[in-house]
Amino acid sequence: MSLPKIDPTSTNAWKKLQEHFQSMKQVHMKNLFAQDPNRANKLTLEWEDFYVDFSKNRLSEETLSLLFQLAKEVNLEVAIKSYFSGEKINETENRAVLHTALRTKKNDSISVDNEDVVPEVFEVKKQIEVFTNQILNGSRKGYTGKPFTDIVNIGIGGSDLGPSMVVSSLEFYKNHLNTHFVSNIDGDHVNEVIKKLNPETTLFVVVSKTFSTQETLTNAQTIKEWFLSKNFGTKQQDISKHFVAVSTNIKKAKHFGINQDNIFPIWNWVGGRYSLWSAVGLSISLSIGFENFSKLLLGANKMDTHFKTESFDKNLPVILALIGVWYNNFFKTETEVIVPYSQYLNKFSAYLQQSSMESNGKSVDRNGKAITYQTGSVIWGQPGTNSQHAFFQLIHQGTKLIPADFIGFSKSLHGNKEHQDKLISNFIAQTEALLSGKTKEVVLKELQKQNLSTEEINRILPYKVFDGNKPTNSIFINKLTPESLGKLIALYEHKIFVQGIIWNIYSFDQFGVELGKQLAGNILEKMKKNSFNNHDASTLNLLHYYKNLT
Known part of the structure; x- marks a missing residue:
C-alpha cells in the first residue's frame, strides 16, 4: 500500500480554513x-511526565476542529498505519521507513519484504550491549593493554547530529569515557580533536551506511594515518x-x-537522520x-504507542504538527524557533534542523x-536564557511572526532550586510577554513615574510598546532523563x-543533499588536474582564486 496522494488544497477542510483564517488573522x-x-485548561494536554500547553496560539476550538478535519481528509490515519507496518512509504527510494522498529518491544513483529525484522534488531542490540560492557569494564583494551578512556565518533549528518545531540543532552548520565x-x-576540525588524544586509549567509531561518504572516510583515513x-x-x-x-x-x-x-x-529502512536508535x-x-x-529507546517507544493509538x-x-501547518500555510510564517530551557539541550535545535528541513524541504x-x-x-533556536539576550528582540518587536516552542524541565538534575526557579521564571515570563506584550497605556504610566518631560x-x-500576540507552545517535562529525552525526540519525529x-x-x-556532493567530486577531480571548464563565470573565478593561493 502506498501513501495517500491527496493535495491538501483540494480538501473541504483547507477551503474552510482559508475562510476561517480571514476571521482569525487579526484576533x-x-x-x-x-x-x-x-481556555488554558481546554488547550493543555498531560501525558505521562509531559505537560503541553498550546493555548497561547492564534487559534480557536473551531480552528482545531478544522485542522483535525484536514488530517482526516488527507487520510492521516491510513498513513500512520503504513508508517508503522513496514510498508515501503519511502516510495522514491522503494524503502520502508522503520526507525520505530529499532525501539519496539521484543515480542512485536514487523515485516519488511515478508521477513520479520524484530529478531535481527534485538541481535544488534545485544551486540551493542556486549561491546559497551566490554569497553566500560575494561575487558576490551587497546593495543598496549590499556583500557579505553576516549571515544571518537566519525560521521556526518544523521551519523553525527543525532548521537552528538543525545550525548550532549545526557551528559549528566555519562560515565568515565570522554566522547x-x-x-x-575541515582538516582543522579533525586535527583539533586528535591532538588532545592518546592513541593507546582511544576507540574510533566510523559511522557510514555505505562506507563511502566522502567526509567520513576522509576523516577516518586521516585519523588512521595519525594513529599508525x-x-x-x-x-x-x-x-x-x-x-x-x-x-x-x-x-x-x-x-x-x-x-x-x-x-x-x-x-536500508533506517534513514540517516532517524538512525540514532540503531547501532549509529x-x-x-x-x-x-x-x-x-x-531507556532512551523505551521513551521513544512510549511516544510511538501514544502517536499511533491516541x-x-x-x-x-x-496537534503540534497541525498548529505548525496553520501558521505555515495560512499565516505564511516561514520559520519556527525551538527554545529549550536547559543548557544540556544546546544541540537540540540543530538536530531538529536536519530532521525537519531535510525531511520536509520539498517542492514536488x-x-x-x-x-x-x-x-x-x-x-532554528538556542537554549534559554542565552537566546533571550540574543534573538528574542526580533521575536518580540520584529516584523515577522515566529511561532516558538518552549521546552522546560520542572526539576533540575543537580538540585539547585534557586537556579531552577530563576530559569523557569524566565521560561514562563517570556511566553506571557509574547502573549500579552505591553500596551501604550502601560508604557506611558511607567515613563511618567520617571519624571521625564512630556517631550x-x-x-x-x-x-x-510591544504588540504581543506572538504564539508559543509550552512543553513542560518533569525531569531530563534518558527516557524523557527519547519521548521528546520521537514527539518531533512524528510531528x-x-x-x-x-x-x-x-x-x-x-x-x-546529493547534488552538491556530486558537483564537489567533479570539482575536486578538476583541481587535481588543474583543468577547469564547463562552469559559470563566477564558479570559474572562485576556482582560479583558490588555486592561485594554494
Whole structure:
C-alpha cells in the first residue's frame, strides 16, 4: 500500500480554513483568553511526565476542529498505519521507513519484504550491549593493554547530529569515557580533536551506511594515518583493536582494517537522520551505558504507542504538527524557533534542523507535481536564557511572526532550586510577554513615574510598546532523563511525519543533499588536474582564486 496522494488544497477542510483564517488573522490571543476563562485548561494536554500547553496560539476550538478535519481528509490515519507496518512509504527510494522498529518491544513483529525484522534488531542490540560492557569494564583494551578512556565518533549528518545531540543532552548520565565527534571535512576540525588524544586509549567509531561518504572516510583515513604514525606494534592488528564501524558495507570496512566482528549492521529502512536508535547510537551507549541507552529507546517507544493509538484531539505530535501547518500555510510564517530551557539541550535545535528541513524541504508532491503552497519551515533556536539576550528582540518587536516552542524541565538534575526557579521564571515570563506584550497605556504610566518631560516621553514611548500576540507552545517535562529525552525526540519525529503527510510530500528521501556532493567530486577531480571548464563565470573565478593561493 502506498501513501495517500491527496493535495491538501483540494480538501473541504483547507477551503474552510482559508475562510476561517480571514476571521482569525487579526484576533488577539488576549481576547480569546478573556472570552473563555477555561481556555488554558481546554488547550493543555498531560501525558505521562509531559505537560503541553498550546493555548497561547492564534487559534480557536473551531480552528482545531478544522485542522483535525484536514488530517482526516488527507487520510492521516491510513498513513500512520503504513508508517508503522513496514510498508515501503519511502516510495522514491522503494524503502520502508522503520526507525520505530529499532525501539519496539521484543515480542512485536514487523515485516519488511515478508521477513520479520524484530529478531535481527534485538541481535544488534545485544551486540551493542556486549561491546559497551566490554569497553566500560575494561575487558576490551587497546593495543598496549590499556583500557579505553576516549571515544571518537566519525560521521556526518544523521551519523553525527543525532548521537552528538543525545550525548550532549545526557551528559549528566555519562560515565568515565570522554566522547568526541568528528564530522566536518575541515582538516582543522579533525586535527583539533586528535591532538588532545592518546592513541593507546582511544576507540574510533566510523559511522557510514555505505562506507563511502566522502567526509567520513576522509576523516577516518586521516585519523588512521595519525594513529599508525604513533603506533609501534603490529599495525593491522592494532587498527582492528581501535577502530569499529557501523555500516552495511562489510567489504569496505574490512578493507579499511576493521575486524568483521566489530562491524555493526544498519538497514536500508533506517534513514540517516532517524538512525540514532540503531547501532549509529553506539557512541551514545558507550557514553551513558547500555542501560540508559535502552531507556532512551523505551521513551521513544512510549511516544510511538501514544502517536499511533491516541485520537487526534489528544495526540501530541498530531496537534503540534497541525498548529505548525496553520501558521505555515495560512499565516505564511516561514520559520519556527525551538527554545529549550536547559543548557544540556544546546544541540537540540540543530538536530531538529536536519530532521525537519531535510525531511520536509520539498517542492514536488507525491503525485510528481510542483507544489503551489509552502512546505517545510526553517527551524532554528538556542537554549534559554542565552537566546533571550540574543534573538528574542526580533521575536518580540520584529516584523515577522515566529511561532516558538518552549521546552522546560520542572526539576533540575543537580538540585539547585534557586537556579531552577530563576530559569523557569524566565521560561514562563517570556511566553506571557509574547502573549500579552505591553500596551501604550502601560508604557506611558511607567515613563511618567520617571519624571521625564512630556517631550521625552512622547519621543521614547513608541519604542517601548510591544504588540504581543506572538504564539508559543509550552512543553513542560518533569525531569531530563534518558527516557524523557527519547519521548521528546520521537514527539518531533512524528510531528515532522504528520506535516509531510498533510503537505503530500515524501519526507524520507533527501535528493537535495546529493547534488552538491556530486558537483564537489567533479570539482575536486578538476583541481587535481588543474583543468577547469564547463562552469559559470563566477564558479570559474572562485576556482582560479583558490588555486592561485594554494
